[in-house]
Amino acid sequence: MPKKVDPRQRRTLIADALMRVAAQQGLEAVSLRHVAAAAGVSAGMVQHYFRTKDEMMAFALSVVRDRSQARVTDAVAALGDRPAPRQLLRAMIAALLPLDEQSRDDGRVALAFLAYTAVRPEAAATLRKDNRQLVDFVAGLLPGPDADAAAAGLLALMEGLGVHLLGGNxxxxxxLRALDHHLDLIFEATGGAGERPPVTPT
Structure with a gap:
């Protein structure tokens, strides 16, 4: 009997190859031919699952999103029941920062996709939706009357730290010290600093 192929598994294999190419060689190196070579499959097979480069990039971003969500879920679960808002935010943002090799690879792909969508607004719809949901969630954990603005600033800090981490700056x-300092400024202003976790080497 012919071997049954799982389309999702095959698409993920190709997306992983795309991410390796983007992380190691830059977005300009991403092409159907290069991705096929990295995945060890034919160019025709890549084209069967992804008709355009936009489709390949969008699926790769969904893989990064799933991995990031898994890291956040694990970090939050480690806090136990009913963590304080500051602890929850710190754990979530630290899990999203590119602090180890796997998250750095994912971060390079996410950054490449952000640059890719800067000149392709139609490809950025998912990013805009995710960003709005994240701002709303973070704002719900922050004290004070300007929670939306504070949430936008905190997430901008996270993205800036991510870029500097990826660049080795x-x-x-x-x-993590910069993150803790910013969280202190937000929560101490309203007397809700809570417990500050130690910065551990990574």
Missing amino acids: YTPQQA
Whole structure:
């Protein structure tokens, strides 16, 4: 009997190859031919699952999103029941920062996709939706009357730290200290700082 192929598994294999190419060689190196070579499959097979480069990039981003969500879920679960808002935010943002090799690879792909969509607004719809949901969630955890603005600023800090981490400008320890300092400013202003976790080497 012919071997049954799982389309999702095959698409994920190709998306992983795309992410390796983007992370190691840059977005300009992403092409059907290069991705096929990295995946060890034919160019025709890549084209069977992804008709355009936009489709390949969007699926790769969905894989990054799933991995990031898994890291966040694990980090939040480690806090136990009913963590304080500051602890929850710190754990969530630290899990999203590129602090180790796997998250750095994912971060490079996410950054490449962001640059890719800067000149392709139609490809950025998912990013806009995710960003709005994340801002709303973070705002719900922040004190004060300007929670939306504070949430936007906190997430902008997260993205900036991510870029500097990917560029090697900050160490993980420096990035986490900057995050803790910013959270202190937000929560101490309203007397809700809570417990500050230690910065551990990564």
